Amino acid sequence: MTQTTARPPGRPRSERAEKAILEATLDLLGEESGVAGVSIEAVAARAGVGKTTIYRRWANKEALIVSALAYGKDPLPEPPGHSARADLLELVRALAAGRNGPHGRCFHNVVGGAEKFPALYERYQHDVIEPRRELMRGVLRRWVERGEFRPDLDLDVVVTLLVGAATLKTAEEVLPADWPEQVVATLLHGIAL
């Protein structure tokens, strides 16, 4: 019989605390008062932890909010590269599914508050949004290199078209079932005859 280190069942305590802290932050961020309503005190109280537990991991409220926003977004898939159409479809489907997530208001509050909290907004863009855009640019680049997409594409424009088409409508609006297919077909072949 192999000797194993005794380990309590379930998640370690620090991981559970971290999850509670991030969820408490998202809860507060999604309320009417948005960014202004988030404080280390309020998060600690809602998560049932001490303030020092939070400060051990996050230097300030801004860092905590950015971590919570990253935690609140499902990661984008890395499409397998079998076909350009299938890769784009996978991205658009994931983006469209993400718009119905439970934390939509958090992101709205941060984006809508960009003017008032520019440092937070910039960090959110840099840490949360930019890696997602880079993943999408990577997919596009792959198909440019394989000679299936125009070599002169402005990748940032294409990423914005993909994201906009999938996320512009709010969770309140039901998208037609074939929306991702229509978006990808329109983008692949353009609208001109």
Place this chain on the structure above:
Amino acid sequence: MTQTTARPPGRPRSERAEKAILEATLDLLGEESGVAGVSIEAVAARAGVGKTTIYRRWANKEALIVSALAYGKDPLPEPPGHSARADLLELVRALAAGRNGPHGRCFHNVVGGAEKFPALYERYQHDVIEPRRELMRGVLRRWVERGEFRPDLDLDVVVTLLVGAATLKTAEEVLPADWPEQVVATLLHGIAL
């Protein structure tokens, strides 16, 4: 000499009051508290009018907010129809310019608050957004009818692509000067080689 009715210089008093009321509503709506912070009392106080002046024209807070949102958006141009590319460019440029408007946070607050104020959101969509989308669909339809755009286009998808590409980035992000041209070129001819 022709007899003319005496008329005081400048705008009539009721028009000035209306402007003050709509601007006060936008001011309040753009604050942290968003929709929840707008009340007929608060608008009256900020606009320097009596509550009855507001109730004479708007049945309730919701109707007032929708009027203010319509007032806060520059109207879209009706493109002249000389060429498909020029028509689209005019729309994308107007949409992109609109994203830098002074009332961006108001729209964010209403869209972000869609879940909490669904009736207001629906009325905003119906009265303010839908006529703009219909104008854009009309431009697309014109070029489908003239045989320049694919006849099987999903016009709602194309409108969403146009709007998303022009407005997804916040006013804090500076768009490259050729952004509208790149968006229109990408949409016209697609990304596939």
